[in-house]
Amino acid sequence: MALPPSASNESGSANFPYCRKQKSLGLLCTNFLSLYNQDNVETIGLDDAATRLGVERRRIYDIVNVLESIGVLARKAKNRYSWKGFGGVPKTLQQLRVSDDDEDEKISNPITSQNDKLNPSSVTKSSTASKTDNRKEKSLGLLTQNFVKLFLCSNVDLISLEEAAKILLGDAHDPSMMRNNSAAKVRRLYDIANVLSSMNFIEKTHHPETRKPAFRWLGTRGKSDNGSANTSVLNESKKRIFGTEITNTSFKRTKVVSTIDENSKQITKTHLQMLVKCEDLENEVDKSNFEQDLRHSSKNFQFGPFAPVTVHVSKFGATQNSTVKQVHDWESLASTYRPQYYNQALRDLFAHYVEAWKSWCSEVAGKNPIQLIS
DNA sequence: AAATCCCGCCAAATT
C-alpha cells in the first residue's frame, strides 16, 4: 500500500514502468516555466499549477520557493504568486552579491510583507530571536540564495553539492551545536540544483581531477539591458540539450484538460519544431536572450488527456534522459570537429520521443473513459 | 556501492 504509484492497474495499460526521471523536480520546473512564462501570465495560483502540472501541492511549493528566491516570482498572497519573469533575476542576484559577508543574513528581499516586530538583531546573532525564525533559516529559499551566493561571491566556479552543504551549514566558525547533518542538507541541495539547472543558471559537470560531479554557475547570460558583458565564465561549449518530460498523472482527481486528437497533432508538431530548432544548434553559440527563447519555444504548450504530456523545446538541458550522457561525449567531439554528430543525436532523441508518444497513446487507448473537461 | 532525490508524513504558520 505504501508503494509508489507504479501501480499498473489491470487495464492492461502497464505503461510506463515508472521512471523516476520523468518526475524530477527539474522537469516539473521546466513545465512550470513553459506554462507560466507567457506574456499574458502575471499571476499564478498554486492550485492551478498543481492541477495543470499533475502533481501534488507539495511539489509546487518546492519550485515556487526557489523561483521566488531568485526573483522569478513574488508571493502576492495566500495561494497566489505573481510572475516577475527572468528580467527580475539580475536584480535579485545583485542584491545577493551585496548582502552581508560574515555568516548569512536575512537579505529577505521583497519577500514577506512588513515582517513582525524584530530586526535589531544586528550584532547579536545568537540565541535571542534565533529560536523563533529558526525555521526560516532552513527554508529552501534561503538555502537557494546562499547556494547562489557561493558562486556569486567566491571565485571558484565549480562546486560540488557536498562542499556546498558543508559550507552552508558548518559555517559560522565552530560554535558547536552544529549537527553536521550535511547529509540531510545535501538532499535539499539536490532539489535546488535541479530547478536551477532547468533554468540553466547552473550546469552539472565533473570535476577535472576527480570524477566527482559538480556544478558550474552559468549565470544570466544575455540579459540585454546594459551592454556590459560580464560573462564571468568562459563557457565555450554551451550546449543546450533539451529534456523531455512526461509529467506524471496523479491518479487523484486530476482534472484533465483540453481535447484529444487536436493535441496529438499539437504535440507532434511541437516535436518537429524542436527538431528544427535543434538543427541550428550546431552553429548556435547565441547565448543571447534566453528569455525570449524560452518564451516562444513553448508557444502552444498543450496537455493531452491523462498524463499531461508535455514536450516543448527548452533547449536548456538540465534534466536528462539516457541520451544526455552521450551528448556530453558528442559535445567534446563536436567542439573539436565533426559537427554532424548532432544529427545522430537528434535522431536518437526523436526516436525517444516517438516511443514516449506511442506508449502514451496506448495508454489512452487502453483507458476507455476519456472525459473532456474544458 | 555511491550518488540522486521522490514521496508524502506531519508539524509550524496562517487564515
Place this chain on the structure above:
DNA sequence: AATTTGGCGGGATTT
C-alpha cells in the same frame, strides 16, 4: 479549528 506552507528523511532509483 481548518487550511496553507514546507521541513525532513526513509528508502526507491540511478549511476
